[in-house]
Amino acid sequence: MMYFDDRLYLIAGAALITIGLYALLAHRHFLRRILALNVMGSGVFMVLITYSARTAGSIPDPVPHAMVITGIVVSICATGLALVLAECVQALTGRTELSDERETSEHTGARPDTSDEQHQDQSP
Amino acid sequence: MSHAGSFASMILAPLAAATLAFIFPRLGRWLAFGTAGAVSIAFARLTRLLLDGGVQVHRVGGWGAPLGIDLRADGLAVFMLLITTAIGAAVMLYALRYFNARRSPAEGHQERYFWPLFLLLWSALNALLLSTDIFNLYVTLELLGFSAVLLIALDGRRAALTAALRYLFVSLSASLLYLLGVAIVYTRCATVDLTLLATRAQPGFPLTIAIALMTGGLLVKSALIPGHFWLPPAHANAPAPVSALLSALVVKGSFYIMLRLWFEAFPGLITPAAGNLLGGLGAAAVIWGALNALFQKRLKLLVAYSTVAQLGYLFLLFPLAAGHEGRFTAWSGGLVFLASHACAKAAMFLSAGNVVRARGGRDEIAHLEGMSSLQPISTFAFGLAGLSLIGLPPSGGFAGKWLLLRAGLAAGQGWWVAVILIGSLLAAAYVARVLVHGFTRAPVPGPARPNSPLMEWTALALAILAAGMGFLSVWLTDLLQVGAPAILIPPAGGAP
Amino acid sequence: MLYLFDLVLLVVIVLLAWRSLNDADLFRGTVSFIALGLLIAVAWVRLRAPDVALAEAAVGSGLTGALILSALVRMRRRGRDAPRPNHAGGAIPRRLIGVLLLALFLCLCGAMLRLAQWPEGLTETALAELPASGVSNPVTAVLLNYRSYDTLLEVAVLLLAIVGVWSLRRAEWPGDVRESYPLLMPLLRIVLPTLVLAAAYVLWIGTSKPGGAFQGGALAGGAFVLMLLGGFGRRALRHRYRMRVALSCGLLVFIAASVGTMLLTGEILRYPAGFAGHWILAIEAAALISIACTLGLLYLGGRPEEAGDGTPVNRSVNGSKNGSMGR
Numbered sequence: 053m054m055y056f057d058d059r060l061y062l063i064a065g066a067a068l069i070t071i072g073l074y075a076l077l078a079h080r081h082f083l084r085r086i087l088a089l090n091v092m093g094s095g096v097f098m099v100l101i102t103y104s105a106r107t108a109g110s111i112p113d114p115v116p117h118a119m120v121i122t123g124i125v126v127s128i129c130a131t132g133l134a135l136v137l138a139e140c141v142q143a144l145t146g147r148t149e150l151s152d153e154r155e156t157s158e159h160t161g162a163r164p165d166t167s168d169e170q171h172q173d174q175s176p
Numbered sequence: 177m178s179h180a181g182s183f184a185s186m187i188l189a190p191l192a193a194a195t196l197a198f199i200f201p202r203l204g205r206w207l208a209f210g211t212a213g214a215v216s217i218a219f220a221r222l223t224r225l226l227l228d229g230g231v232q233v234h235r236v237g238g239w240g241a242p243l244g245i246d247l248r249a250d251g252l253a254v255f256m257l258l259i260t261t262a263i264g265a266a267v268m269l270y271a272l273r274y275f276n277a278r279r280s281p282a283e284g285h286q287e288r289y290f291w292p293l294f295l296l297l298w299s300a301l302n303a304l305l306l307s308t309d310i311f312n313l314y315v316t317l318e319l320l321g322f323s324a325v326l327l328i329a330l331d332g333r334r335a336a337l338t339a340a341l342r343y344l345f346v347s348l349s350a351s352l353l354y355l356l357g358v359a360i361v362y363t364r365c366a367t368v369d370l371t372l373l374a375t376r377a378q379p380g381f382p383l384t385i386a387i388a389l390m391t392g393g394l395l396v397k398s399a400l401i402p403g404h405f406w407l408p409p410a411h412a413n414a415p416a417p418v419s420a421l422l423s424a425l426v427v428k429g430s431f432y433i434m435l436r437l438w439f440e441a442f443p444g445l446i447t448p449a450a451g452n453l454l455g456g457l458g459a460a461a462v463i464w465g466a467l468n469a470l471f472q473k474r475l476k477l478l479v480a481y482s483t484v485a486q487l488g489y490l491f492l493l494f495p496l497a498a499g500h501e502g503r504f505t506a507w508s509g510g511l512v513f514l515a516s517h518a519c520a521k522a523a524m525f526l527s528a529g530n531v532v533r534a535r536g537g538r539d540e541i542a543h544l545e546g547m548s549s550l551q552p553i554s555t556f557a558f559g560l561a562g563l564s565l566i567g568l569p570p571s572g573g574f575a576g577k578w579l580l581l582r583a584g585l586a587a588g589q590g591w592w593v594a595v596i597l598i599g600s601l602l603a604a605a606y607v608a609r610v611l612v613h614g615f616t617r618a619p620v621p622g623p624a625r626p627n628s629p630l631m632e633w634t635a636l637a638l639a640i641l642a643a644g645m646g647f648l649s650v651w652l653t654d655l656l657q658v659g660a661p662a663i664l665i666p667p668a669g670g671a672p
Numbered sequence: 673m674l675y676l677f678d679l680v681l682l683v684v685i686v687l688l689a690w691r692s693l694n695d696a697d698l699f700r701g702t703v704s705f706i707a708l709g710l711l712i713a714v715a716w717v718r719l720r721a722p723d724v725a726l727a728e729a730a731v732g733s734g735l736t737g738a739l740i741l742s743a744l745v746r747m748r749r750r751g752r753d754a755p756r757p758n759h760a761g762g763a764i765p766r767r768l769i770g771v772l773l774l775a776l777f778l779c780l781c782g783a784m785l786r787l788a789q790w791p792e793g794l795t796e797t798a799l800a801e802l803p804a805s806g807v808s809n810p811v812t813a814v815l816l817n818y819r820s821y822d823t824l825l826e827v828a829v830l831l832l833a834i835v836g837v838w839s840l841r842r843a844e845w846p847g848d849v850r851e852s853y854p855l856l857m858p859l860l861r862i863v864l865p866t867l868v869l870a871a872a873y874v875l876w877i878g879t880s881k882p883g884g885a886f887q888g889g890a891l892a893g894g895a896f897v898l899m900l901l902g903g904f905g906r907r908a909l910r911h912r913y914r915m916r917v918a919l920s921c922g923l924l925v926f927i928a929a930s931v932g933t934m935l936l937t938g939e940i941l942r943y944p945a946g947f948a949g950h951w952i953l954a955i956e957a958a959a960l961i962s963i964a965c966t967l968g969l970l971y972l973g974g975r976p977e978e979a980g981d982g983t984p985v986n987r988s989v990n991g992s993k994n995g996s997m998g999r
Contacts (some may be wrong), residue, residue, distance in 0.1 A: 056678055056718065059785055064682040065763060066780040068689050069356065070773050076349055077769045082341070082696055084746055087705055087944035089348050090736060091689050094712055096356045099784060103363040104793065105719040112720045113793035116362065119311055119810070122826050122888055124732045125963075126318050129833035130348050131736055131868075133322060135516065137329060137341045137741040138838045139973070142747055144334040150342050169756050172800035175752035180934050192927050198835055199913070236821040238942035243797050245821045296832050315825045319832060326836040360783060366793050386784035400933045448714035668755055671803060 061102040068095030078150035082138035086131055093127045178223055182236045182442070183247050184219035194295035204291030205272055211295055212265040212490040215302070219261045226254050231659035241369035245309045248371075248660030255511060255652065256432055259518045260642065263424050266634045268296060271417045271525055286330050286415075293330070297421065297539045298324035304429050308370045310358050310390075311439075313577035314351065315432055321347040324426045328414040330349070339409035346406045351645045357390035373441040387442055394437075397430035400454075400491055401461045404484045408468075411480040416529020419476065423483040423525060424518035432491055433512070436492065439507075451495040458491025459595040466602030470609065475532065475539040479524050485599065487563060492580060492592050499587025503664045505589070508653040509579025515652065516572020516645045519642045520564035523639035527554035528563070530635060531614075531626045541618075547614035553616050553632040560599050560639035562607030568601045572645025579649075593646035678718065684713050685899065700742050709733020722882035723811045726874070730890035737969055738897055742971065746844065806948025807879040815884065816952045819942045824926045827959055830966045831923050841957025843974030848903045849968045867895035875960050885956035889963025909976040915965065922962025930957050 072092030076085050097120040104116035142148055193207040207307045225232050232249040240246060249257075271294065275287035300319035307313050325347065329340035362368050365385055367377040377383060396403035407427070411419050438446050465485025472478040493510030497503045531547055531554055532539040548555045564571035576598050645652075685708060692704035709732050716725035798810050799816065807811040815823050850856060871892035878884030899905050909915060915937045929951060943951045970978075 057675055060678050060682050061715070061719065062784045063781055064686055066784065067686045069352075069780065070777040071686070071689050071693060073349070073776070074769060074773050074909050076345070078766050078771075079693070080700070082943075083740060083747070084693060084701070085345055086740065087701065087723050088693055089352070089731075090987050091693060091703070092349070092352050092710070094689075094708075094732070095844060096352055096359060098712070098715065099356065100359045100362075101716060101719050101721050101724060103359070103787075107706055109792070109795045111795060111799070111810060113795045114798050114814045115794045115819070116359075117721050117811045118814035118822070119362075120721075121815065121884075122315065122822055123729045125826055125886060126315065126829055126968070128731050128736050128739070129322070129829050130344075132458070132739055132973075133836050134341070134344055134348070135327070135739055136840050136973050137337065137344060138323070139743060139750075140329075140332075141334075141337050141341050141838055142751055143315075144958055148747060148751065150338060150345075159916070160513060173799070174835075180938060184930065184934055184940050188930055191923065195831065195923050195927075199916045199920055200830070234940070236940050236942075237818060237939070238939045239801070240819050243794055243801065243818050245819055285839075289835065292835050293832075293839065296828065297837070299828070312819075313820055314827070315822055319825060319829050322829065322832050326839060328830070329840060332840075353893055356780075360683050362789075363793075365789055380786070382787050383784040385779055403872065510759075550786060 056105070058102050058106050061098060065095045065098035065102060068092070068098060070095075082134075082142070082148055082150075086134050086138070089134075090127060090131060093123060094155055178449040179232060181224040181236055182218045182225065182289065183232075183306060185214055185240050186222070186306065189214040189218070190295045190299035190549050193670060194292045194299065197295060198292040201288040201291075204288065207274075208268050208275065208291050208295060210546055211298070212261075212268050215261055215298070216265065220258055221570040222249050222257070223254055225249075225613060226251070226658055227655075232556040236459070241309070241372050242367035244520075245307070245312050245468065246371075247306045248308045251656045252432075252435070252511070252660070253305050254516070254656055254658075256428070259389050259515045260298075260301050260425055263420070263518055263638065264301075265561070266522065266638050267417045267420050267526075270529075270631050270634045273630045274415070274417055274529070282332075283453075290327070290330060291416075292360060293323050293327050294417075294421075294534055296521065297426070301425055301429060305432065308436075308499055309368050310370065310373075310437075311368045312360065312552060313360060317351055317433070320426060321351065321397070322427055324418075324422055327418040328410055330416055330418065332620055332639075333413065334407065336413040339406070339413045341412045342529070343406050346396060346403075350396040350403075352393075352395035352409055353389045357386040357388075357393070360386035360389070370436055371439045374443070377442050377445060378468040379445050383442070383445060387445060390437060391434060394430040395454075395457075398427050398434070398490075399484055400483075401457050401464060401488070404461065404465070407484055408477055408480040411483060411525075412474065412476040416525055416533070418668065419480070419529070419563050423480070424522040427483070427487060427638025428514060428578060431487075435493075435598075437515065439497070439661040439663055443661065446498065448495070448498055451498045454491045455495035455592065458488040459493075461485060461491070462595055463602070464598040466599055467608065469606040470602065471539055473542070475528050475541050475610065476525070476543070478541065478610065479521070479528055479589065480567060482524075482603070482606065483521055483601070486513075486521070489513055489517075489577070489580070489596070489599065490594070493586075495589060496580060496583045496592065497664060499583070499589055501582035501588075502586030504581050504657075504660065506583035507660070508649075509576050509581075509583055511576075511644070512579060512649050513576025516564050516576055516642045518644065519638045519641035520571075520573065523557050523561040523635050523637075523642060524565075525633035526631070526638065527557040530554040530631055531558075534627055541613055544613040545616045551627065551632065553636050554627075555611070557615075557632070557635040557639040559607075559611055560643045561638075562603075562611070564639075564645070566603045566607060567596075571643045572644035572649065573642070575646040575649035580639065617627070625632045676916055681711065683716060685715065694847055698744055699741075702737065702744060705740070706733055706737035709737065723809070723878075723884065723887065726882060726891065728962060730887060730894065731967070732956060733892060735893060735971070737898070739973075741975070742846070742874040747831055791896075799975030804945075804948070806943060806950075806952055807885070809878060809880055809882065811882070811954070812878050812884050815886075816955060817943070818956075819950060822928065824941070824960075825924075827923045827926055827962065834919055834966045837970060837973060838975040840972045842977050843972045844869070845906065846903075846970075846977075847903065850903055856902055860898055864895050864898060867891055867898070871895070871960065871964070875956055876953075878956070879953065885959040886963060887931055889960045890967060892960060892964030895970075896964055897971045900968065900972060906976070909972075912976065915969070915976070919962055919964045919969070922959040925958035 072088045075088035100116040104113040193211040197204045197207045234247040237244045304316040325340045327345045399407040469478045469481035493543035563571040567573040567577040685918040688708040692701045695701035713725045805817045871888040874883040875888035
């Protein structure tokens with residue numbers, strides 16, 4: 053069994069999670085947030101894999117490996133969706149961050165099938 | 177249909193239908209209709225099996241926990257499936273008429289993608305409710321969250337897309353915190369199965385952190401204060417059938433997982449302080465949500481804030497079900513309240529959707545005059561649903577609150593009683609506000625787009641279900657007793 | 673010695689992670705992220721997780737990086753993207769977030785390091801059942817036999833992602849760069865067939881060595897992305913019916929296998945004795961096609977629309993004038 057010190061990996065994993073969460077909360081740009089979510093995910097995976105490698109035995113525990121592979125695939129699906137949605141929001145609002153104001157004053161009740169869609173260009 | 181067949185149909189039928197609806201968009205409505213039928217039949221069969229034979233367990237792959245994944249149908253799962261199936265079918269019927277492809281290409285596009293997304297959401301809900309594996313629950317949570325986000329974004333309006341993106345960020349980060357908790361739990365206990373965890377979990381700092389992480393993630397997904405900020409814009413700006421699904425079912429999914437974790441997997445590790453914290457946040461949500469609802473200018477935002485408030489009641493279940501007495505009463509009270517809120521809120525959003533649509537998309541409350549004469553059925557549905565939210569008999573809201581009150585008094589935690597009463601008064605206020613505007617007579621010009629009767633009647637049907645659920649509460653409570661978590665049944669000598 | 677290697681690797685990983693998220697220039701940050709992904713793949717190898725390393729390098733680093741880069745370029749073209757981290761401050765002040773997260777970090781470390789001795793995990797059980805599982809790679813056994821239900825839902829998530837992206841908007845085709853990069857075509861002529869072969873190989877070998885449908889699908893997805901960059905295949909992509917079938921075949925085969933196994937053995941996804949390996953390979957093959965198409969089309973980022981005259985649609989930089997997204 054290859055020698056390694058699992059504490060290093062666990063601390064690194066926790067660090068990745070914390071760095072990711074910090075960037076998610078502190079930055080507002082869509083792409084930074086998406087990157088932050090990916091980094092957070094990598095941190096969680098690192099925790100899982102470190103534990104699976106820790107088990108004494110001929111091979112590491114395969115169940116966390118399968119969980120991480122599933123997690124990686126779900127993660128890229130999330131990233132793909134978030135990117136397209138972010139681009140759509142940018143195209144409609146012209147900004148690359150979510151505004152904090154609640155959209156209570158905006159006339160947002162109209163459906164696209166009403167003939168006038170121009171009002172949706174107005175910024176709040 | 178055999179036992180395995182019931183489980184398979186509930187989860188795989190909507191999945192298969194969603195895929196086929198994606199490949200053959202013209203079949204979308206038929207596939208949805210057929211799925212509703214298949215799921216209803218499977219549900220009936222599963223209920224029959226449960227009532228005759230007790231808790232049903234299916235070991236997928238034949239392996240069984242801890243190596244494999246188990247699907248389990250006990251009283252709680254069947255109870256939740258009951259409202260999911262009923263509301264899912266009602267929303268399906270509503271959506272048949274809501275999206276009219278002939279009207280414009282934009283609506284044709286929406287309808288084309290609504291059916292696969294709706295069916296995927298339904299499948300995710302069923303999979304979530306039947307699963308006993310906390311990692312599997314993570315995957316179902318993601319499936320549920322993504323389909324909800326995409327349904328919100330369906331009509332492409334700026335407010336909807338922004339709300340959808342915010343919800344997506346919140347959902348993804350909450351899921352990652354949950355997953356970290358799962359990782360720690362697996363390491364500590366070598367299993368991710370809820371039933372096995374009950375036997376293997378031992379108190380300690382790691383598990384406490386794990387439970388805190390999982391609970392934190394799930395709380396944000398269930399929109400408990402302070403994690404509620406994403407809900408009002410998301411639920412208000414979605415198309416009407418989507419708002420109904422979100423408020424009625426999607427937010428309840430993460431709440432259901434919390435119940436499973438706290439009462440089944442880790443009952444011995446939960447301290448009363450934690451229960452009180454949740455109860456306190458729930459109480460804050462009840463008051464804060466209702467106050468916000470009272471001052472909203474837009475109808476759908478009012479209904480969305482009402483959801484925040486009503487979800488607060490659900491969290492009162494946690495301190496009450498951990499008291500010395502009355503645990504099962506609190507449990508059944510909270511769940512009956514959940515069921516009635518689901519039906520009532522769905523009815524409210526559907527009827528609000530009818531009203532808004534008939535006005536060409538304007539939903540300011542101040543301009544709701546004439547609603548009662550133009551859309552009498554929808555107004556009546558809204559009012560009936562409001563009765564349930566306020567908690568007047570014989571509604572399910574009344575039954576739930578009554579049980580919670582009894583549990584509160586039995587457990588000696590009477591302060592929650594005050595919260596329930598104040599919440600009811602505030603609910604009466606905001607419901608009355610809408611109805612008062614609706615009943616004023618005024619000259620109403622306006623592009624009245626006539627609503628299809630099906631849309632009105634489904635809203636009314638759900639409202640009647642909510643308003644009459646009090647009559648069903650005894651049967652529902654009996655259903656919940658099948659396979660109820662052991663911690664709720666006190667040792668001999670206590671009254672449940 | 674190895675300890676030193678681990679230390680250096682992890683320090684670089686953490687620093688790169690910080691850099692990728694907080695760099696003033698988003699482009700540099702994204703490139704750092706791709707490098708981070710590759711180093712994390714090295715970490716997985718070090719932790720004896722080669723299947724995960726393959727998936728991370730191909731999907732987590734390569735394809736994710738490609739997605740983010742192309743989105744970054746499009747977003748910059750569409751708007752005046754200020755290349756500075758946003759100092760406007762959110763609703764919660766940064767110091768407070770920093771303090772809270774420091775506390776979280778310490779709690780996490782405390783919790784995780786305290787798991788000094790823990791139960792064995794499921795290694796022994798997984799190994800014990802391996803002969804009956806139909807494959808000899810334990811990770812594949814977990815993914816496609818013991819916990820195949822998770823994988824079925826995961827394939828559903830993949831389909832959901834592409835249905836969602838298509839519901840949101842039309843694709844903007846990448847520009848035709850064949851003129852500006854004369855070496856692109858010869859490169860593609862070598863690389864594309866190699867990638868497809870490699871994907872098939874990784875799928876096949878995944879039953880006994882590290883590999884499998886996801887890793888193979890990621891390689892084929894990479895080939896798909898290269899194809900898009902090279903400008904081929906647009907006419908084929910516009911046959912959306914065929915694309916929808918290709919995207920869905922993975923999930924449909926999986927569901928059919930579930931129903932089939934239920935009818936044959938009475939339990940969902942319990943393979944008939946002796947034939948488990950065949951069923952697994954069949955499911956994996958269909959899944960590979962779907963995964964490759966999904967990942968490639970996620971890169972495209974929208975519905976490939978039929979345009980009558982073959983010109984790419986929606987090339988306008990500013991999106992659409994009206995509120996909806998140019999449907």
